[in-house]
Amino acid sequence: MKKTLSIILSLMLVVALLAGCNGGETTEDPTATPTPEPTVEFGDNTDFKVGMVTDAGTIDDKSFNQGTWEGILLAADDFGLDTKYLKPDGTTQAEYLTEIGNLFDAGYKFIVTPGFKFETTIFEAQTKYPDAKFILLDGYPHVGDWAPVVAENTVSIFFAEQEAGFYAGLATALQLEDGEVGFIGGMEIPAVQKFNWGFQQGIAYANDTYGTTIVMNADNFIYEGSFSNVAGGQQLAAGMFDKGVDAIFCAAGGVGVGAINEAKTRAEGGEDVWIVGVDVDQYADGIYDGTNSIILTSAMKGIDQAAYDMILAETYGTFPGGEMLTYDSSNNGVGIPSENPNLSDDVVTKVLKAFDEVVAGTIIVASEQGSLIK
Amino acid sequence: MKKELNEVTKSLIATFLGLLAGALLMLSIGSNPIEGFTYLLKGGTMSIERIGNTLSTATTLILTGLSVAFAFRTGLFNIGVSGQMLIGGLCATIVGLTLDFPRPILLFIMLIVAIIGGAIWGIIPGLLKAKFNVHEVVATIMMNWIALWVVYYTVQAFLIDVQETQSADLPAVAQLKVPWITELFQGSSLNLGLVVALLAVIFIKIILDKTTLGFELKAVGFNRDAALCNGIKVSRNIILSMMIAGGLAGLAGLTFYTGFAENMQIGILPAQGFDGIAVALLGISTPYGVLIAAIFFGILHTGKGFMSAMTDIPPQIANTIIAIIIYFTATSLLIQRLWVKILRKKKSKKNAKGGVD
Known part of the structure; x- marks a missing residue:
């Protein structure tokens, strides 16, 4: 026993020593930091390496991960960057930090992280890797006490979800003219709540301004409690449709997928039901018979746009480090899809008019609950 | 001629086959396996921080591996390590979030x-x-x-702070992370859990090899009926074995939820529980074997991301390579059978040539 133990100990020592040597070689050379200059000659930016760490879920989740990655790929196409994404083993801070370290050590020093789950991770990372730059989408760095600390090498990006929800609500009301709508949310977190509140304001605006008669019943505004329970979403949607709801706005990730499936089944059976999509244009996910989709429209937020813009800014040397940015209507950060096969031209025109009014400030969409349904 | 392969040799062959299969997969997607494995190893060992991360990943695997291995020795297959981890972690988290004692006492109670x-x-x-x-x-x-589901509802009902998907963060005094280890390992996630795991290795080694209890447990594992004939209380030993295996898994939960992480995320069965099976198999169900196997897996898990970042091997393939290595290492039994088959063939060839039996 003694012998085995001593062998193990000496082995560990050897590994530690070897590692020590290697550690010396990889010491960060401060001059190696990419110093992009404003350049018009794109396609030659191979020192500028952009990395991404995925949140829970896969790179093709049709939501946050995918949107972010598509923005990065678009930028890579335009500016000839080297890009890489890593998928952590789990969703703990330690696992996120490991992958950020892997990206950093491999030279990817511009790191994009999607989702509020990265908040405490980026708080650690922004001081641990001062040479790196971080983009945190939908969250801000904090130590666990929700007091924002955005370092000079980090940009924190939020979206005016209430405005996206508003346009979707307005479009839904105008297209349906009368009937009832519902809402299924994932977790009760600000991003989801703001979608919900904006949607309600959009419906109310249509009722007041254009004389539509859409009903909103508080029983049909529900947070499922997760972003992953597909079966739960299906049940909730079935319950609402049975009660006579015509369209459901889903801001719920995988839960929304369940609702979409339920609506597809019912549409195939001849029922007239609709889902309003979220985050990205979900029209294609709602196609049930090869041509028609149950996605009426989608409340989009420009995740890809944000990732692209930040990379663009870095390329021009105007990285807005230390700032908390909001993407809203005024910078085209939120809206509905450019093509809406299920909306009439008249509806789209009216939504665009409202969009201009929001930008101009004549319509103000509240990001607070106020007297709205939860 | 030796009929049976040495247990250690079997494990080494299994590991080699696993790495070989991984190499073939890398080749098939047009990557250089030598380059890939170099970065994999470097990723797990090339800096003090990375060694720390490797050991901290290994910490939980040592304990889950021990849990599976201990039950194995009594002839029991404990696939419930994940659940036992969750409950152990939940109990520790509840104590850590509610009790207010001086740190050593608090950690001891946890x-x-x-x-x-x-x-x-x-x-x-x-x-x-x-x-x-x-x-x-x-x-x-x-x-x-x-x-x-117990964890899901308990956390949601009593332990949530702001985020609905996880318990409140443990206060620093209730975490196994201590500043001097974090600093020594340059900010890695390594924590006191490793000490717990190493003590558990020694403790289980002593129980199995030096005590009557260990002898009885192993006797039950070798041949339950024979043990019963010799007056060993088989039922009592089965319960005891599962109890100790569960306790080890509970410790794994402690190291994972209060050391590696700082809160409990709900709705996730920890994969470490299942990885523990592979660790135990590769470690031939001995405490020291488990220790080495867990560190090996720690290197794989920590280095995988670096390999992906440095080469064109995408994360999915990196995960598949790890899975293949684990899969092969878990099939040492097959290697034994294959070996016997080869021996038999050789023997029959010899016999055929010589013409004598």
Whole structure:
């Protein structure tokens, strides 16, 4: 026993020593930091390496991960960057930090992280890797006490979800003219709540301004409690449709997928039901018979746009480090899809008019609950 | 001629085959396997911080591996490590979030309740096996799901701070992370859990090799009927074995939820529980074997991301390579059979040539 133990100990020592040597070689050379200059000659930016760490879920989740990655790929196409994404083993801070370290050590020093789950991770990372730059989408760095600390090498990006929800609500009301709508949310977190509140304001605006008669019943505004329970979403949607709801706005990730499936089944059976999509244009996910989709429209937020813009800014040397940015209507950060096969031209025109009014400030969409349904 | 392969040789062959299969996969996607494995190894070992991360990943695997290995020695297959981890972690988290004691006392209480929680989750399938002959594989898998939902509702009902998907963060005094280790390992996630794991290795080694209890447990594992004939209380030993295995898994939960992480995320069965099976198999169910195997897996998990970042091997392929290595290492039994087959063929060839029996 003694012998085995001593062998193990000496082995560990050897590994530690070897590692020590290697550690010396990889010491960060401060001059190696990419110093992009404003350049018009794109396609030659191979020192500028952009990395991404995925949140829970896969790179093709049709939501946050995918949107972010598509923005990065678009930028890579335009500016000839080297890009890489890593998928952590789990969703703990330690696992996120490991992958950020892997990206950093491999030279990817511009790191994009999607989702509020990265908040405490980026708080650690922004001081641990001062040479790196971080983009945190939908969250801000904090130590666990929700007091924002955005370092000079980090940009924190939020979206005016209430405005996206508003346009979707307005479009839904105008297209349906009368009937009832519902809402299924994932977790009760600000991003989801703001979608919900904006949607309600959009419906109310249509009722007041254009004389539509859409009903909103508080029983049909529900947070499922997760972003992953597909079966739960299906049940909730079935319950609402049975009660006579015509369209459901889903801001719920995988839960929304369940609702979409339920609506597809019912549409195939001849029922007239609709889902309003979220985050990205979900029209294609709602196609049930090869041509028609149950996605009426989608409340989009420009995740890809944000990732692209930040990379663009870095390329021009105007990285807005230390700032908390909001993407809203005024910078085209939120809206509905450019093509809406299920909306009439008249509806789209009216939504665009409202969009201009929001930008101009004549319509103000509240990001607070106020007297709205939860 | 030796008929049986040495256990250690079997494990080494299995590892080699796993790495070989991984290399073939890298080749098939047009990557250079030597380059890939170099970065994999470097990623797990090339800096003090990375060694720290490797050891901290290994910490939980050592304990889950020990749990599986210990039950193996009594002839039991504990697939319920994930559930036992969850309950152990839950008990420790509840104590850490509610009690306000000086740190050493607090951590000690957390350690004890984690063991007790895991042990209870292990005793139940043990009792079912001993009294009603319910197969422990079925019972432990069921216990996993019960644990998942117990944690889900307990955390949501009592332990949430702001985010609905996880418990409140533990206060620093209730975490196994200590500043001097974090600084020594340059900000890695390594923590006191490693000490717990190493002590557990020594403790289990002593129980198995130096005590009557260990002898009885192993006797039950070798041949239950023979043990019974010789006056060993088989039922009692089955329950005891599952209890100790559960306690070890509970400790794994302690190191994972209060050391590696700082809160409990709900709705997730920890994969470490299942990885523990591979660790135990590769470690030929001995405490030191488990220790080495866990560190090996720690390197794989920590280095994988670096390999992906440095080469064109995408994360999915990196995960697949790890899975292949684990898969092959877990099939040492097949290697034994293959070996016997080869021997037999050689022998029959020889016989055919010589013409004599």
